[in-house]
Amino acid sequence: MLNRRGFVSGALGAAVGLALFQGNADAQDAPKYPLRFLAKTEYPGDKYACILVSEDLSPGQRVARHMHSGVESSYIATGSITLSIQGEPDLVVKAGDGYQIPPLTPHSVQNGPEKSTIVATFIVEKDKPLVQSVPE
Template sequence: MLSRRGFVSGALCATVGLALTQRRARAQKSPEQALKFLAKTEYPGDKYACILVKLDLAPGEHVPRHMHPGLESSYLASGNITLSIEGKPDLVVKAGDGYQIPAKTPHSVRNGSEKSTIVATFIVEKDKPLVELVPT
């Protein structure tokens, strides 16, 4: 027979295990999977597109090092982040700030202590993946 203490201990362990599994699964998503695509406009011809996306970040969330095949122009709608761009000192970005990242430049993002929302516009070649992970 299961005692109350045994039941509570088992339930607590199951809850913690489930939370850690969900966190690990979220961390293993690629940066592109976390993006919400808002709009896409193709330029005349068949080479470039303009893509508008939104990214919501949980407190303390880290977007791993990655790059894009074209220019990224972003606006931080809420929260605060630390942006690490290869070859440059870390940049602290606050709500209302904008930033740009050149094509094929490795970078990563670490969110602050509250939820943040980034709205980004990409000018990219049509047939290339929007996000490419870069080993550290």
């Protein structure tokens, strides 16, 4: 099992490649909200990467409808959000809760009345943008 020191060391080592990854994202397609890239690990001999990000949302902030090329697995560290996933009823997610979104599934987020922090891990194809806008 990976301990905290091993994880932090791996995260710091992976951070070196983040600038290259960010250059692959299509800025024109990406919704306008700040993601802090924390770590990226590429699968050897594979076409996938695991990307760890954090995002802070202001009270009442809305994240426009978008999708990702791979699986999103997220955890709400602080605050609460309302998650709207295409084809499913809205879901209120509070601090300490997690959720997952399948690849290429349109979704949006409405933040609650206080600042929220989302920590997300994505398993995505290396040559695809992390975030793609989807019309409302």
